[in-house]
Amino acid sequence: MNPVWLTVLGTAAAVPSFEHYTSGLLLSYLNDEQWLIDCGEGIQVPFFRYGGNYNKLRRIFISHLHADHYIGLVGLIMSMHMHGRTTPLTIYAPHGLADILTAVLRASDTQLKYNIDYQSIPTNAARVIYQDKKWEVLAFPLKHRIPTVGFRISQVQAERRFLTEKGDGIPYEYIRRMKEGEDILAEDGTLLYKSEDYTEPLPALSFAYCSDTAYDESVIEYCREVTLLYHESTFLHSEKELAEKTLHATAKEAALIAHQCQAKHLLLGHFSYRHPDRRVFEEEARSIFPSVYTAKEGMKLNLNQLNYSKTHA
Ligand SMILES: [Zn+2]
Numbered sequence: 522m523n524p525v526w527l528t529v530l531g532t533a534a535a536v537p538s539f540e541h542y543t544s545g546l547l548l549s550y551l552n553d554e555q556w557l558i559d560c561g562e563g564i565q566v567p568f569f570r571y572g573g574n575y576n577k578l579r580r581i582f583i584s585h586l587h588a589d590h591y592i593g594l595v596g597l598i599m600s601m602h603m604h605g606r607t608t609p610l611t612i613y614a615p616h617g618l619a620d621i622l623t624a625v626l627r628a629s630d631t632q633l634k635y636n637i638d639y640q641s642i643p644t645n646a647a648r649v650i651y652q653d654k655k656w657e658v659l660a661f662p663l664k665h666r667i668p669t670v671g672f673r674i675s676q677v678q679a680e681r682r683f684l685t686e687k688g689d690g691i692p693y694e695y696i697r698r699m700k701e702g703e704d705i706l707a708e709d710g711t712l713l714y715k716s717e718d719y720t721e722p723l724p725a726l727s728f729a730y731c732s733d734t735a736y737d738e739s740v741i742e743y744c745r746e747v748t749l750l751y752h753e754s755t756f757l758h759s760e761k762e763l764a765e766k767t768l769h770a771t772a773k774e775a776a777l778i779a780h781q782c783q784a785k786h787l788l789l790g791h792f793s794y795r796h797p798d799r800r801v802f803e804e805e806a807r808s809i810f811p812s813v814y815t816a817k818e819g820m821k822l823n824l825n826q827l828n829y830s831k832t833h834a
Pocket of ligand 1: 665733
């Protein structure tokens with residue numbers, strides 16, 4: 522099975538620049554699908570540049586209806602239409618998005634070659650908005666100027682690791698099934714290999730996304746012990762007043778949330794143009810939380826690997 526990868530597509534707050542796109546994160550290899558979280562202006566460019574595949578992209582999750590988090594949908598939807606996409610797409614977003622996109626398509630008399638299913642996300646309480654055999658997506662309220670949600674994407678059932686030292690000579694097909702927790706029986710029903718004797722459970726993988734939001738301790742319960750927490754850090758703590766006024770967070774506050782929810786790793790993003798050298802955000806956060814990554818366009822993180830490692834060197 523492929524590891525789950527997170528690819529950063531956009532890192533800037535509010536407006537794009539020559540160097541940076543606005544918000545967008547791509548998750549790959551969830552049930553062999555790709556999922557996009559937020560879709561800032563022009564995001565189809567980094568999407569195609571950094572490994573996005575329009576036939577694999579099956580779900581898009583939008584946190585709120587500030588333009589830097591969804592306006593790129595128009596371009597992405599049209600690009601996929603031009604490329605001949607026929608695979609259906611599901612978009613999860615707070616109420617209002619379907620009307621906006623429908624109006625845009627109607628104005629240009631565009632009949633898409635694929636179907637879009639719009640799922641409206643409640644923004645006043647935490648709710649599971651998607652679930653299958655392997656993955657669950659929880660949407661939970663964030664504290665921002667308009668209704669906004671964060672997401673927690675969690676593995677429903679953790680995988681098991683095969684203990685190679687115990688299983689010399691066992692056929693690969695049996696190993697694959699035992700890693701999924703299945704005991705191997707002979708044709709007459711007698712037990713050949715018991716899964717738990719040859720495998721051990723791995724911690725379930727999870728990823729949480731908190732953007733845009735002011736510092737808000739109510740998110741801690743939804744982000745508890747995640748493998749990777751993405752938390753916005755639009756400002757530095759010296760700009761706390763500005764952060765409070767705009768209901769955004771500082772790098773220090775992002776680290777405080779990561780610490781309190783006992784995340785394994787923290788990914789900072791949604792940076793203000795005021796600080797072209799993003800190392801200042803990482804330095805501020807590291808004084809509180811040890812394992813910090815600074816989002817950068819094209820950055821790829823292997824979430825399975827992060828799940829087994831304690832800290833980012
Ligand atoms: Zn916003």
